[in-house]
Amino acid sequence: MTVGGLIRANLFRNKKRTFLTVASVAVAFFLYGVLRSVTTTLDAAAAVGSEARLVTSNASGITFTLPEAHANRLRSVPGVTSVSWSNWFGGYYRDPQDFFAQFAIKAESYLAMYPEIQITAGDREAFLRERTAALVGVGLLEKYGWQVGQTITLKGTIFSGDWEFVIRAAYTPAEAAYGDENMFFHYEYLYERTNGQITPGWFVVALDRPESAADIAATIDAQFKNSTAPTKTETERAFQAGFVTMWGNIGFLVxxxxxxxxxxxxxxxxxxxxxxxxxxxxxIAVLKTVGFTDGAVAGLVIVESLLIALVGGALGLALAWSTFQGRNPMQAFFPGNGVTTGTTLLGFGLALLLGMISGAVPALQSARLSVTSALRRVA
Amino acid sequence: MSSPTSVATDTLVEIRGLSKSYWRGSEEIRVFADIDLDIHRGEFLALMGPSGSGKSTLLNIVAGLDHPTSGSVVVEGQDIARMSSRQLATWRSTHVGFIFQFYNLLPVLTAAQNVELPLLLTHLGKKERREHVLAALDLVGLSDRAEHFPGQLSGGQQQRVGIARAVVSDPTIILGDEPTGDLDATSGSEVLDLLERLSGEFGKTILMVTHDPNAAARAKATMHMDKGVLTR
Structure with missing residues (x-):
């Protein structure tokens, strides 16, 4: 037998209690892993936008649209190299649970502005050529078993009715955080189906020099200050971050x-x-009698406590990690979500802390235990 | 275990002016005062006395489990009364073998593992420890019960395992706090046989606290303690 054997024997003295404690620690760390992954994913989602692109939206909020005529005035602002626009569609496939992000875009200029959307030249041409064509992420193809050339029908929520699209192209995101579960289609299709009642949801503005973004944003907003549709212009990253805050202060809650x-x-x-x-x-009194020091018996208790916390923590984190493997529902909106290395390291740090703190008081009690009074108590 | 020796007359434990008091609020409760005692190497001493007479307190002080209020306890030239708790723990691991009244075996460990406990604090390797453990169990006649847990052993057998644990590190002195107090007459006699053998055959120094005159009669000398006064 070794000291490790003594610790093991003590841990398995009451198997049921040890198992239940490890299980409760595991559940706690599973929750920690999942909840922290939500916040890291939200942070990542907020950071995915570019600092070199501006988003101009209605000053009253992104649920309000802007006149298409703003586009020409935006193009005339010094430092602006190109302008495109987009609208949130908000439909679903088959039933409301099959929900993913769909955007109506001014296709040619939009794709030129987004190197993140990687698409072959042939697919690009096929998508641009057809009014009802859709460009979907490879993740969506995999998720729903779609194929290029297939016609799909989405049910509109903001824009009611059944909407048919022909999948003409698939894209791969240049970076995972951009996501591969988005769908893009032509703004013109939305415009026509709504009998010209729709106008751009927000404009995307490309700049020649990202460092002048703040000045250009101020210039744009000043230009539309007294118009019928005043604007709010910010970098795409800030816009994205604002979009994420629509989820509420999830970070605090988590x-x-x-x-x-x-x-x-x-x-x-x-x-x-x-x-x-x-x-x-x-x-413990016997251990001290045979020569174990106060520090040694305290150490045995601390190690036991650490083992419970670390084994429980490792199990919980592994479970959280496995939850995010493969396709999961959150990926449509928070691409690249999962238990990060930072979350894992912090988790083990917390498990270590948990083991130390939970073992501290009993370890101190063991160290301070008087052998003679302890033996009188058990006699 | 050291080789058999005849009983020597040199002093192993020299106790001088030993006093022990407890404080209950401002009231001092004196257990004993100004005790002088010499325990010679190889002696098998019984210490008798009524409950509360201070005999177990004296035993605990000799074992380095308790500190005296004043006085000295010199064991092989070292005054353990002046040692810190940490120094005492280390000292106990090499000098004291303690036999408890209620055996105090760890229920989650086998007999062999219980006996091995004091050896975990030594530099002995696994194989050497195993050899010492088997030798100690053989000495108490329980080699065949090495892998049994305490719950699978009778009271007498458990106490013999306790004795094996007390002697496995070949301590300077073996201290027993009523080692037969929880045993029937037969098992008690077996334990006393063992202690006699340890003293006679192996020359171990033994100090045993007991209430039982029959047990005390098996020792080579008997001391009495009453109201804090020790007589030999």
């Missing part, structure tokens, strides 16, 4: 829940360790 879970599990683990130590007071 952190609050995470903290509460951590403290709850800290109490569970600490209680387990205190119970474990309380029921073996006599044995």
């Amino acid at each position: 952190r609050a829940i995470g903290t509460a879970v951590f403290f709850a599990i800290l109490l569970v683990a600490a209680n387990t360790m205190m119970m474990a130590v309380r029921e073996r007071i006599g044995e």
Whole structure:
């Protein structure tokens, strides 16, 4: 036997209790892994936009559109190299659960502005040629088993009715965070089906020098200040971040829940360790009698507590990691989501902290235990 | 285990002016005061006395489990009364073998693992530890129960495992706190046989606290403690 064997024997003294404690720690760390992945994904989503492109939207909010005529005035602003626009469509495939992002775009200028959308020249031509053509991410093709050339029907929510599209092209995102579950189609198709009632949702403005973005944004907004549709112009990254905040202060909520879970599990683990130590007071006295120092018995308790926390933490994090493997529902809106290395490292750090804190009081009790009084108590 | 020796007369434990008091609020409760005692190497001493007379407290101080209020306890030239808790723990690991009344075996460990506990603090390798453990279990006649857990052993067998644990590191002195107090007459006699053998055959120094005159009669000398006064 070794000291490790002694620790193992103590851990398995009450298998059911050890299992339940490890399981509760695992559940807590699973929650931590999932919840923190939500915040890291939201942060990543907010950072995906370019600093070299501006987004000009209606000053009253992105649910309000802008006159198409703004495009020409935008093009005339010094430093602007090109202008395109886009609208949120908001339809779904088959039933409302099959929901993904769809954008009506001013196709030619939009694709020229977005190197993130990687598409072959042939596919690009095929998409641009046909009014009802759709360009979909490879993730969507895989998810729904679609093929290029297939006709699909979406049900509109903002724009009611059935909308037929022919998939003419598929794109691969240049970076995972851009996402491969978006669908793009021609603004003209939306315009015609709505009998010309629709105007651009927001403009995307390409700049010659990204460092002049702030000045150009100010110039644009000043130009439309007294128009019928005043604008709000910001970098695409800031726009994206604003879009993400529409989800509410999820970061705060997640952190609050995470903290509460951590403290709850800290109490569970600490209680387990205190119970474990309380029921073996006599044995600790024996260890001290045969020569184990106060520090050594405290160390045994701390290691035991650390093992429970680390094994539980590792199991929980592994479970959280496996949850995000393959296609998952969040990927449509938060591409590239998953348990990051940072989340994993922080998780192990928290598990270490949990083990130390939950073991600290019982370890101190063990160290301070008087052998003579302990033996009197168990006699 | 050291080789058999005849009983020597040199002093192993020299206790001088030993006092122990407890404080309950401002009231001092004196357990004993100004005790002098010499324990010679190879002696098998019984310490008798009524409950609360201070005999277990004296035993615990000799074992380095408790600190005296004043006085000295010199074991092989080292005054353990002046040692820190940490120094005492290290000292106990090499000098003291303790036999408890209620055996105090760890229920999650086998007999062999229980006996091995004091050896975990030594520099012995796994194989050497195993050899020492088997030798100690053989000495108490329980080699065939090495892999049994305490719950699978009788009280007498558990106490014999406790004795094996006490002698496995070949300590300077073996201290027993009523080692037969929880055993029936037969098992108690077997334990006393073992202690006699350890003293007679292996020359171990033994100090045993007991209430039982029959047990005390098996020792080579008996001391009495009453109201904090020790008589030999």
